[in-house]
Amino acid sequence: MCHLKKMEKNFYVTTPIYYVNGAPHVGSAYTTIAADVIARYKKTQGYNVYSLTGTDEHGQKVEETALLKGLTPQAWTDLMAPKFQEMWKLLNIENDDFIRTTEPRHKSAVVKILSTVYEKGDIYCGEYEGKYCVSCENFVPENQIVENKFCPDCGKELRVVKEESYFFKMSKYQDELLKHIDENPNFILPQSRRNEVINFIKQGLQDLSISRNTFTWGIPIEFAPGHITYVWFDALTNYLTAVGYENNLEKFDEFWNNSEVVHLLGKDIVRFHAIIWPCMLLSAGIKLPDKIVAHGWWTSEGEKMSKSKNNVVDPIEEVKKYGVDAFRFCLMREVNFGNDGDYSTKNIISRINNDLANDLGNLLNRTLGMYSKYFDGVIVEGKNEDEFTKNLYILFEETLIVVERSMEKLEFSKSMEAIWKFISRMNKYIDETMPWLLAKEESEKVKLGGVMNTLVEGLYKVAVLIYPYMPVKSQNIWDQLGVEKSIKNSLIEDIKEWNHFKKGDKLGVATVLFPRLEVLVEEAKNELEINENLKIENPTTIEKFGETKIEVVEIISVEKVEGADRLLKFKVKTGKEIRQIVSGIAKNYPEFKLLEGKKVLAVLNLPPVTLLGILSQGMILSTEDKKNGIKLVEISQEIKVGAKLK
Ligand SMILES: [Zn+2]
Numbered sequence: 001m002c003h004l005k006k007m008e009k010n011f012y013v014t015t016p017i018y019y020v021n022g023a024p025h026v027g028s029a030y031t032t033i034a035a036d037v038i039a040r041y042k043k044t045q046g047y048n049v050y051s052l053t054g055t056d057e058h059g060q061k062v063e064e065t066a067l068l069k070g071l072t073p074q075a076w077t078d079l080m081a082p083k084f085q086e087m088w089k090l091l092n093i094e095n096d097d098f099i100r101t102t103e104p105r106h107k108s109a110v111v112k113i114l115s116t117v118y119e120k121g122d123i124y125c126g127e128y129e130g131k132y133c134v135s136c137e138n139f140v141p142e143n144q145i146v147e148n149k150f151c152p153d154c155g156k157e158l159r160v161v162k163e164e165s166y167f168f169k170m171s172k173y174q175d176e177l178l179k180h181i182d183e184n185p186n187f188i189l190p191q192s193r194r195n196e197v198i199n200f201i202k203q204g205l206q207d208l209s210i211s212r213n214t215f216t217w218g219i220p221i222e223f224a225p226g227h228i229t230y231v232w233f234d235a236l237t238n239y240l241t242a243v244g245y246e247n248n249l250e251k252f253d254e255f256w257n258n259s260e261v262v263h264l265l266g267k268d269i270v271r272f273h274a275i276i277w278p279c280m281l282l283s284a285g286i287k288l289p290d291k292i293v294a295h296g297w298w299t300s301e302g303e304k305m306s307k308s309k310n311n312v313v314d315p316i317e318e319v320k321k322y323g324v325d326a327f328r329f330c331l332m333r334e335v336n337f338g339n340d341g342d343y344s345t346k347n348i349i350s351r352i353n354n355d356l357a358n359d360l361g362n363l364l365n366r367t368l369g370m371y372s373k374y375f376d377g378v379i380v381e382g383k384n385e386d387e388f389t390k391n392l393y394i395l396f397e398e399t400l401i402v403v404e405r406s407m408e409k410l411e412f413s414k415s416m417e418a419i420w421k422f423i424s425r426m427n428k429y430i431d432e433t434m435p436w437l438l439a440k441e442e443s444e445k446v447k448l449g450g451v452m453n454t455l456v457e458g459l460y461k462v463a464v465l466i467y468p469y470m471p472v473k474s475q476n477i478w479d480q481l482g483v484e485k486s487i488k489n490s491l492i493e494d495i496k497e498w499n500h501f502k503k504g505d506k507l508g509v510a511t512v513l514f515p516r517l518e519v520l521v522e523e524a525k526n527e528l529e530i531n532e533n534l535k536i537e538n539p540t541t542i543e544k545f546g547e548t549k550i551e552v553v554e555i556i557s558v559e560k561v562e563g564a565d566r567l568l569k570f571k572v573k574t575g576k577e578i579r580q581i582v583s584g585i586a587k588n589y590p591e592f593k594l595l596e597g598k599k600v601l602a603v604l605n606l607p608p609v610t611l612l613g614i615l616s617q618g619m620i621l622s623t624e625d626k627k628n629g630i631k632l633v634e635i636s637q638e639i640k641v642g643a644k645l646k
Pocket of ligand 1: 136153154
């Protein structure tokens with residue numbers, strides 16, 4: 001194998017090819033949106049990008065289903081594949097290629113990799129007897145079989161299959177693969193999945209049966225007449241097919257050999273991608289992908305999705321309700337990629353109303369409204385060099401750094417958290433600079449222009465940062481700002497300076513970016529019922545509660561405490577003074593600098609204590625649950641410092 005260094009800025013991202021027997025659902029939509037977001041993001045970073053999705057069309061179950069429908073397997077897959085293509089169109093996915101494993105180009109690629117591995121001496125003939133899951137297309141090892149007959153992954157009953165079979169010498173690559181994983185900490189993400197794979201390999205890899213002769217719907221093996229290719233060996237090869245492995249070596253050089261290669265997938269198929277696939281590539285002498293990134297599962301309103309519970313999230317319905325951009329945004333923002341997440345109507349509505357309608361939509365609306373009122377919507381010359389403006393500039397530079405760092409690990413949610421911190425800071429900037437007061441003084445006109453220009457420049461930048469998630473709304477922001485360009489080809493490099501707008505430029509027409517979803521909130525409220533006979537445990541009294549003085553404080557600065565990796569040292573502004581509070585939450589806030597500027601609740605009448613020699617003058621309130629760990633109780637920016645909790 002070769003460890004080629006990247007020569008150019010090429011980027012290749014894939015989703016799994018989806019199993020054609022089922023319809024696309026929120027899980028496949030999630031992976032595909034994530035792939036689209038990272039592809040669009042890399043383009044804003046100046047990368048030459050290729051993105052791939054497609055359908056997995058071979059295997060026994062497809063053959064059986066087609067038979068039941070009275071169709072040939074090919075006719076059945078021809079009917080199903082377009083359902084995926086239509087869904088990706090609806091979700092505004094800009095894939096460069098859509099591969100179907102029944103295409104001639106893919107069949108030739110599988111023939112090529114099989115013969116390469118065969119000539120290497122890594123395939124031998126043997127006999128396989130085992131318990132096979134038709135649904136997952138997978139032989140299940142004895143120690144994983146549930147109650148002696150059920151599949152551990154899908155729960156269906158296994159079949160005993162005994163057949164002559166060709167085996168791939170996967171065991172031969174065990175040590176080389178472990179070494180690669182060890183040397184490349186980001187090869188399998190997130191960490192939890194990486195550990196799982198390492199443990200699995202260390203138990204010892206077995207050779208893999210890669211041929212079948214009990215059914216015919218698959219790719220024939222040239223050196224093994226009567227056998228077809230095991231469906232996973234077939235399916236995984238699609239990642240090579242699409243970039244020209246078999247028929248376009250120039251393209252293959254561009255997007256495989258000299259490219260960053262990233263596979264996105266659900267956590268259920270990590271082992272196929274992180275064990276079988278790299279072993280196949282090692283044997284065929286092909287460079288390994290750079291990152292294999294697994295995401296978690298979605299539940300619906302806290303419960304597992306199932307047809308019987310009637311709680312399956314249908315992307316088509318969600319897009320109808322909220323619009324495609326809001327749906328894409330919520331999926332990517334709601335959970336950290338890699339973790340499991342819950343799809344809840346209440347959370348979605350709250351995200352749309354708070355993050356999109358309030359924070360972003362209002363900022364745009366207020367800015368355009370003021371520009372129109374003070375300067376008729378025509379850009380003026382301005383100058384403003386106060387601390388507020390300087391701080392905003394600094395925060396923007398920090399935002400770009402956090403975005404880049406998070407996106408390297410596909411931490412979409414963290415990246416958006418940073419973008420929204422900047423958006424909140426812009427809202428605060430309006431409160432700090434108070435343009436309505438500046439507008440009253442003729443002598444402040446230049447400063448007013450400076451403030452207003454900072455706001456339109458900031459919004460111009462925000463549009464580019466959110467473009468990967470919300471391609472339509474980001475263009476809409478540019479339109480409202482009067483920018484006569486397509487946002488599609490914009491580069492992060494071009495938004496580093498605050499100088500896009502020129503004197504005389506005309507701003508566009510202000511419209512509502514995201515309408516608030518009031519009605520739906522009412523509906524959700526009506527569903528709530530209360531228990532009138534509730535028993536209260538450990539009752540307290542209003543008087544006792546009132547003895548605790550809890551107030552809103554603003555976090556001014558956060559620092560790590562040397563020699564105590566659990567502790568963070570906060571400087572907070574209370575209604576009266578600045579206090580220092582030490583809190584043991586460092587593990588939960590690796591990006592603790594993002595807390596600066598946030599408003600939180602603190603208990604202020606506790607006696608001061610000294611923790612590891614550091615004075616602590618209060619306690620910041622937090623919540624703890626299994627999903628999020630410890631989180632500070634954040635208070636809306638509208639609430640003033642010193643407001644009392646009653
Ligand atoms: Zn199964």
